[in-house]
Amino acid sequence: MTMLMRFILAALLALPLGLGQAAQAQEYRIQTGDRLMIEVLEDASLNRTVSVLPGGTINFPYAGSIRVAGLSPTAVSNSISQSLSGVLASPPTVFVTAMPLEMPLTQTEPEQDVVNIYIMGEASSPGPKAVVPGTTFLQALSQAGGLTPFAATKRIQLRRATMPGQVITVNYAAIMRGAGMNLDPVLVEGDVIIVPERGLFE
Template sequence: MSILRRLVAALLLVPIVALAAQAQEYRVQPGDVLQIEVLEDATLNRSAIVLPDGQITLPVAGTFRVAGRSIAQVQDDLARRLAPGFAAAPTVFVSLSALAPRQEPTPPRTIAIFILGAANTPGKVEVAPGSTLLQAIAQAGGLTPFAAKKRIQLRRVDKAGNEQIYKLDLDAIERGVAGGGSTRLVKGDVIVVPQRKLFE
């Protein structure tokens, strides 16, 4: 029976040890809320929000930086700062009561694509995310009369650095007999518009 109890106790300690390890590894960030407790003086107990500059302000301890430190480091520093006001070293506990709100990255307002060749305004074009091939060409002022509309190329580099080339027939797309005009562009896409050959 004693062996079973020891086994259960050991299993219960596993998540506690894991949480303690995580707390030691965590680094305080601006916006976090710290809970401060001083056993010898309850008037010092309070919650403190980490300011944008990474500091907190507490009675007696003053203003000091906590961002980038572990909870244990903050606790030791606070105890050291409070020590002159006590006959013996104070017992200080610091815990993390709330994490700073994590802001989701905002999507870019525009993405840069490039149009080369027989376009009215070739070069870099800023388009809204999700814009299509036809919309980008229209934004570039359309194509010149010398554009080889049946031989449009969309060049795209994937995450591995490999270039993919898609051949599109803009004439057929405009007539509605071929797809590709609604292809969504991504940042860095290059649209190549060749010039027509002599009898093309």
């Protein structure tokens, strides 16, 4: 085999590897506030959608707290699979789909409506916020920079313009532990989030 033929053969063999690395480099990187749809092929009871917490982590059964911010969905899939390998008979097949907090609009899509809310109290950046429809309580706090060290995380209030006089108490501390992700309400027009200052013994 001539030197030229050897060079061409080596280049052809390296091409798929290079394409795979390029595709992985271009894969979306997960950010705080994103929602991840996680599917475990071997155990459907583990399938769920979780939010990326302000610290850049998610909570997943048997895997605990996993840092995902800055990683690709493929990297998160591998991490969860490795964490579950000691629980299931063999490393499971895990699929992760990222749903970014703010999906970029294409030129052909109509302008997206916004939901106007207000955040008061011990948030890092309180005040009026315009969020996209479907934004949850946790995602809105993430956009506000999270909470200050003085926030009473167990008794944050959500007041709705459509429910005068009624107060929804949200346990942010439980959500952060992964124990109350189903208590992460979707915000609607006119919602007011009130983050009280914690008491002396809280």
